[in-house]
Amino acid sequence: MQIILSLETSCDETACAILEEKNGDFSVLANIVSSQIALHATWGGVVPNLAAREHLKNIMPVIDEALKKARLTSKDVDLIAVTNGPGLIPALLIGVETAKTLSYLWKKPLIGIHHIEGHIYANFINSEQESRIKNQEKINSCSLFTDHCFPILCLVVSGGHTQLVIMKKHLTYEIIGETQDDAVGEAFDKVARILGLGYPGGPAVAKEATGVKKYKLEAPLPRPMIKSDNFNFSFSGLKTAVLYLAKKNEKLLKNKDFVSAVCQEFQQAVCDVLISKTIRAAKKYNPKTIMLAGGVSANSELRRQLGEAIKKDLPDTAYRIPETKYSIDNAAMIAIAASFRYKFKKGTHKLKNNWKNLETNANLKLN
DSSP states (O other), X not given: OEEEEEEEOSXXXXXXXXXXXXXXXXXXXXXXXXXXHHHHHTTTSOOHHHHHHHHHHHHHHXXXXXXXXXXXXXXXXOEEEEEEESSOHHHHHHHHHHHHHHHHHHTOOEEEEEHHHHHHHGGGTTGXXXXXXXXXXXXXXXXXXXXXTOSEEEEEESSSOEEEEEESSTTOOEEEEEBSSOOHHHHHHHHHHHXXXXXXXXXXXXXXXXXXXXXXXXXXXXOTTTTOSSSOBOOHHHHHHHHHHHHHTGGGGGOHHHHHHHHHHHHHHHHHHHHHHHHHHHHHHOOSEEEEESGGGGOHHHHHHHHHHHHHHOTTSEEEOOOHHHHSSOSHHHHHHHHHHHHHSSOGGGGGGGGGTOOOOTTOOOO
């Protein structure tokens, strides 16, 4: 049995989680997230130094609350984990320095985790609630500490990343496609700003897109790179198309039906591109499992439409999606990724003094 305390402060969420791992089964004993959405909404996006101040104010109360909820003390903790990149340096520093201090004071091993690796491994939390398509036994056998679910194709969609990643085994990553400009989450935020929907953009656009379509746009929005001969993405042109549409129809921005129609078309364009690329990649690489990861994986239409496409075109392929609460930034995903690194990577004995040398890296590579 292993108890892991983890911290996540890569952007604007101050998070602490406590996980118990026992023979490959995970229990989330606590998953506390202090959000800064209200603070940054005024600015239309995350202000790094403001985020760092809030992290500094909230980090210890969040840790105390997690320990209290889990009914544990520092003596019960076996491993400390923290996001050390990528992300906003002022924000990352608060989490990393706090984790290093606790590691020193509590005399516990410390491990740094890549933020996107955490999002990927969020798929293995509460796996009994995963989406199932076909072949129940095969999907159920895709357990945490076996190789039955590999190779895995993971579509990573977040505010800072849009990637297609092949995993041939645990903790090995090959990026076969990525955005050439804006990440999809960034595009959602910018479109929301153009349409006056506020921050964060993803939930705002998705909410408007659920309305009954009463307004028909003159022409569809573009699906950038959907027919390119690679697995890369581009969303800058799509965002710009929305900007031009809004400028051309400035008076209609007060018309809720028009805004809803733009949101529906934008969201569908995003889904079309992401799903088309993922299915083509799957047909080339033949994964046993397709996973969805990152903050944008909370988008219900993307989750549903990708599942339907897999069921239609790849019926023997397992499909995993994280619970929505684990799609957004949280510390439970960092804990489960840390458990894998601690179990499978050599040299874990060096973690006992890792408080001395663990560093933040805003551009940390996934490898």
